[in-house]
Amino acid sequence: MAGAELRNRYRPADLGVFTRDEASRFVPRGDGDPRDDVVLAWELLYRLEPELYDRLASAERLHPGILGWLPCGVDRIAEVGAGTGRLTMELPGHGQHVVAVEPALPLRRILRRKLTAAGHGDRVRVIRGFFDRLPLPGDFADLVVACSAFTSSPAHGGEDGLAEMERVCRPGGCVAIIWPNHLGWLAARGYRHVSFPGPMSVDFASHDEAVELAAIFYPAAVCEVRRRGRQRVPFEVLGINPPRDLAFRVLPG
Numbered sequence: 001m002a003g004a005e006l007r008n009r010y011r012p013a014d015l016g017v018f019t020r021d022e023a024s025r026f027v028p029r030g031d032g033d034p035r036d037d038v039v040l041a042w043e044l045l046y047r048l049e050p051e052l053y054d055r056l057a058s059a060e061r062l063h064p065g066i067l068g069w070l071p072c073g074v075d076r077i078a079e080v081g082a083g084t085g086r087l088t089m090e091l092p093g094h095g096q097h098v099v100a101v102e103p104a105l106p107l108r109r110i111l112r113r114k115l116t117a118a119g120h121g122d123r124v125r126v127i128r129g130f131f132d133r134l135p136l137p138g139d140f141a142d143l144v145v146a147c148s149a150f151t152s153s154p155a156h157g158g159e160d161g162l163a164e165m166e167r168v169c170r171p172g173g174c175v176a177i178i179w180p181n182h183l184g185w186l187a188a189r190g191y192r193h194v195s196f197p198g199p200m201s202v203d204f205a206s207h208d209e210a211v212e213l214a215a216i217f218y219p220a221a222v223c224e225v226r227r228r229g230r231q232r233v234p235f236e237v238l239g240i241n242p243p244r245d246l247a248f249r250v251l252p253g
């Protein structure tokens, strides 16, 4: 089963970290075992070891074509599932006002810290919320975006989450799902696909960091990462799909 190292970091007792709203989405039957469920293990990572998650996300940078593709000079942008800001940190360059929605408190704290350090504290509002119930008014944003966060599963978006992103987007605005993992599902709902070509690598902070993070997140690749002796590791070595894709829909004006 995928992600054994990550799954085995956590235990069922760790599920107590979830708030009631989080538990109702991530463990709707009231129980679960992260050792059998890598999606649950990721949710625990965000809450129990948020700095570890941030080290990984900071190394896995988006293809520059994605940032070049996003509209510039818009008034309002809403991002859902902002995490520690892999995309959020770039959004002040695209819109006047940014709202970053993120359910996990430890990730919101890191994101606020990074935004303040970068001088974006006034331009980006970080708030708590979930895909299926966005705390934003209808027609709020010119661009509504999610990066490595939306899936077709109800706990991480699904039909209700997509409908919410579209509700929050103004007529003629754009909803964009970056690094999507259910392209067929999105295509069936009118989303077009864009992919940016070229080699892509994960830029770890050092070779030691590459080995340490690969051992946790990409254990099948750790020997090769060690053998290469580099801090930069091609995505194909890690066996994951690089962040070069997006799916989008422009809403009728």
Ligand SMILES: C[S@@+](CC[C@H](N)C(=O)[O-])C[C@H]1O[C@@H](n2cnc3c(N)ncnc32)[C@H](O)[C@@H]1O
Binding pocket: 025, 046, 057, 080, 081, 082, 083, 084, 085, 086, 087, 101, 102, 103, 104, 107, 129, 130, 131, 132, 146, 147, 148, 149, 150, 155, 156, 157
């Ligand atoms: C893989 S992380 C990506 C974070 C960030 N967008 C990035 O690219 O680094 C997935 C994010 O989705 C958030 N998330 C999970 N379930 C969610 C939900 N139901 N509604 C909104 N965000 C959710 C997680 O808390 C986490 O921040």
